Amino acid sequence: MKKLINDANAVLEESLDGFAAAHTDILLLGAGRKFVRRRTLKQGKVALISGGGSGHEPLHAGYVGLGMLDAACPGQVFTSPTPDQMIEAAEAVDTGAGVLFIVKNYEGDLMNFTMAAEMAGREVASVVTNDDVAVESSTYTTGRRGVAGTLIVEKMVGAAAETGMPIAALKSLGDEVNRRTRSMGVALLPCTVPAAGRPNFTLADNEMEMGVGIHGEPGRRRVPLASADAIAEELVGAILKDLAPKQGSEVLLLVNGFGATPMIELYLMVNSAKRILDGAAITTTRFLTGSYVTALDMAGASVTVSVLDAQAKSLWDAPVHTAALRWGA
Amino acid sequence: MKKLINDANAVLEESLDGFAAAHTDILLLGAGRKFVRRRTLKQGKVALISGGGSGHEPLHAGYVGLGMLDAACPGQVFTSPTPDQMIEAAEAVDTGAGVLFIVKNYEGDLMNFTMAAEMAGREVASVVTNDDVAVESSTYTTGRRGVAGTLIVEKMVGAAAETGMPIAALKSLGDEVNRRTRSMGVALLPCTVPAAGRPNFTLADNEMEMGVGIHGEPGRRRVPLASADAIAEELVGAILKDLAPKQGSEVLLLVNGFGATPMIELYLMVNSAKRILDGAAITTTRFLTGSYVTALDMAGASVTVSVLDAQAKSLWDAPVHTAALRWGA
Numbered sequence: 235m236k237k238l239i240n241d242a243n244a245v246l247e248e249s250l251d252g253f254a255a256a257h258t259d260i261l262l263l264g265a266g267r268k269f270v271r272r273r274t275l276k277q278g279k280v281a282l283i284s285g286g287g288s289g290h291e292p293l294h295a296g297y298v299g300l301g302m303l304d305a306a307c308p309g310q311v312f313t314s315p316t317p318d319q320m321i322e323a324a325e326a327v328d329t330g331a332g333v334l335f336i337v338k339n340y341e342g343d344l345m346n347f348t349m350a351a352e353m354a355g356r357e358v359a360s361v362v363t364n365d366d367v368a369v370e371s372s373t374y375t376t377g378r379r380g381v382a383g384t385l386i387v388e389k390m391v392g393a394a395a396e397t398g399m400p401i402a403a404l405k406s407l408g409d410e411v412n413r414r415t416r417s418m419g420v421a422l423l424p425c426t427v428p429a430a431g432r433p434n435f436t437l438a439d440n441e442m443e444m445g446v447g448i449h450g451e452p453g454r455r456r457v458p459l460a461s462a463d464a465i466a467e468e469l470v471g472a473i474l475k476d477l478a479p480k481q482g483s484e485v486l487l488l489v490n491g492f493g494a495t496p497m498i499e500l501y502l503m504v505n506s507a508k509r510i511l512d513g514a515a516i517t518t519t520r521f522l523t524g525s526y527v528t529a530l531d532m533a534g535a536s537v538t539v540s541v542l543d544a545q546a547k548s549l550w551d552a553p554v555h556t557a558a559l560r561w562g563a
Numbered sequence: 564m565k566k567l568i569n570d571a572n573a574v575l576e577e578s579l580d581g582f583a584a585a586h587t588d589i590l591l592l593g594a595g596r597k598f599v600r601r602r603t604l605k606q607g608k609v610a611l612i613s614g615g616g617s618g619h620e621p622l623h624a625g626y627v628g629l630g631m632l633d634a635a636c637p638g639q640v641f642t643s644p645t646p647d648q649m650i651e652a653a654e655a656v657d658t659g660a661g662v663l664f665i666v667k668n669y670e671g672d673l674m675n676f677t678m679a680a681e682m683a684g685r686e687v688a689s690v691v692t693n694d695d696v697a698v699e700s701s702t703y704t705t706g707r708r709g710v711a712g713t714l715i716v717e718k719m720v721g722a723a724a725e726t727g728m729p730i731a732a733l734k735s736l737g738d739e740v741n742r743r744t745r746s747m748g749v750a751l752l753p754c755t756v757p758a759a760g761r762p763n764f765t766l767a768d769n770e771m772e773m774g775v776g777i778h779g780e781p782g783r784r785r786v787p788l789a790s791a792d793a794i795a796e797e798l799v800g801a802i803l804k805d806l807a808p809k810q811g812s813e814v815l816l817l818v819n820g821f822g823a824t825p826m827i828e829l830y831l832m833v834n835s836a837k838r839i840l841d842g843a844a845i846t847t848t849r850f851l852t853g854s855y856v857t858a859l860d861m862a863g864a865s866v867t868v869s870v871l872d873a874q875a876k877s878l879w880d881a882p883v884h885t886a887a888l889r890w891g892a
Contacts, residue, residue, distance in 0.1 A: 238794065238832050245827065250830075253830040288827065291825060291826035422566070439565075442565070462569050463569050493825035494825070495860070496823065497621055497625070497854070500567075502569075502577045502578040503581070505578065506577075518584075521586070525854075528826070
């Protein structure tokens with residue numbers, strides 16, 4: 235294992251300390267590093283809280299700030315945060331308008347967020363994301379996995395929350411954005427959980443995992459390495475088949491790196507994916523390209539397509555000021 | 564070689580096409596893909612042009628836009644752009660106030676930018692960056708290499724250019740920012756140039772290259788893998804020894820990933836580096852963390868420290884709207 239770390243069991247803590255030090259203008263680290271919260275809260279705004287296992291940085295703490303989350307609860311690497319983290323985060327950021335949890339569909343996360351909602355002693359609603367079309371159920375999920383599309387839900391619901399939208403409407407909006415959003419990914423090289431010290435799966439020199447999850451869990455099948463165009467064809471094809479957007483639809487295209495894939499390859503994938511969308515008479519009017527929802531040091535990428543209407547565009551374009559996503563502010 | 568590509572010889576072209584498609588609001592691709600330029604020029608502003616071999620994305624094209632560059636000329640991977648690229652870029656973006664080249668100190672780049680300056684038929688000045696303290700001369704350089712500190716020069720000079728600063732003052736400013744800025748990096752895993760198809764150097768399982776260049780060229784020495792704290796100690800130590808900032812100085816800390824190193828490790832390095840700066844009575848008041856000046860899919864990171872005064876802080880904080888760096892706009 236070759237990583238820039240000190241103690242394999244202190245990676246999360248030391249990384250969070252660096253993160254908090256680098257972004258003191260935006261956020262604060264909660265006591266015991268149980269959560270990351272916005273430095274300045276907006277009274278009367280519904281509080282948005284997400285979280286999940288670490289190793290997907292910048293998800294979720296990188297999306298805490300104006301126009302997105304109020305708090306994020308980081309579990310240990312690839313391990314759900316515990317209910318007390320979400321309960322304490324809710325206590326810290328709820329200004330009276332209630333709390334909306336945004337939860338990726340994994341059994342551990344669902345269980346712990348549900349327990350937190352029951353025990354929080356305040357109004358809590360939840361949006362569960364499940365945008366990954368690769369497999370119907372998986373190692374850690376019943377039903378589809380929540381992956382990179384989650385950040386689109388966080389951005390759009392976050393923007394709506396800033397306008398004062400009440401909790402029930404925010405939950406409906408989040409569910410609707412999730413329904414309009416689909417993802418699928420491919421791994422070229424596995425990832426290594428620091429505490430384990432070795433890759434969590436193996437791939438031969440000429441193999442890739444098509445439909446991989448963001449913890450390296452299996453996808454649809456293991457196949458010989460293919461061209462970017464062929465990969466994009468399969469990823470975008472699977473997404474469009476499931477999403478069935480109307481011809482002439484406008485979409486947001488997110489090409490997301492898993493952690494060890496450089497921008498030169500990600501933009502090449504943008505080129506391949508856009509060409510396929512163009513060919514299907516789908517117009518890509520918003521782009522996001524980069525390593526936004528990662529799997530530690532896994533090489534590979536995912537493609538996410540989210541169907542846009544006027545409201546979605548306006549929510550996407552609204553100001554955001556977080557560590558990982560920033561514009562208009 | 565496992566990469567998201569189609570033809571190893573068309574990587575740059577296809578990646579540039581994806582890049583241009585994703586950022587049509589900011590920029591345009593010049594004819595023959597010879598340069599990337601700002602969509603909207605500001606009349607009477609000195610035009611800033613940079614460029615260099617590709618494979619360092621988002622450098623330089625990702626820094627084209629308001630508050631940074633007017634154009635960037637991408638050479639083939641790890642190969643200098645040719646003089647005609649800079650000449651045509653200058654023709655496209657010079658609005659009459661002259662052109663400032665920002666050039667990383669590599670022999671090929673220097674030769675081609677110098678030739679372009681002589682042949683451009685317009686007023687041209689140049690800033691040459693050489694922030695890498697690792698080695699005095701190297702595979703492709705006489706004198707020190709220009710590395711991640713280049714983006715700090717581009718940001719600060721770019722902000723000054725927006726205020727209407729004339730070309731001679733911009734050149735002085737660029738030289739001064741370069742003098743206040745030092746970097747050093749470490750590689751944990753090598754990188755692979757697509758057209759070569761295999762890693763451009765080898766490292767044993769327990770080795771790292773201390774002081775590596777951004778093309779994988781040798782640094783100070785090859786040593787056993789060490790902890791993040793020990794690595795930070797050596798990188799920051801070498802930088803501070805050379806930079807010799809006054810106690811109580813304010814600095815910008817850039818922890819830069821080389822392409823295959825995830826954010827969880829980079830923020831951990833921020834924590835280590837900041838602790839060392841704190842111990843030296845140097846106050847870190849600006850942070851930038853991410854993969855900003857890469858070496859394809861090399862794993863590892865560099866640390867850059869830039870001494871700040873009131874002007875430098877104001878230039879750093881000024882609005883910027885590029886593909887890779889954006890705030891206040």
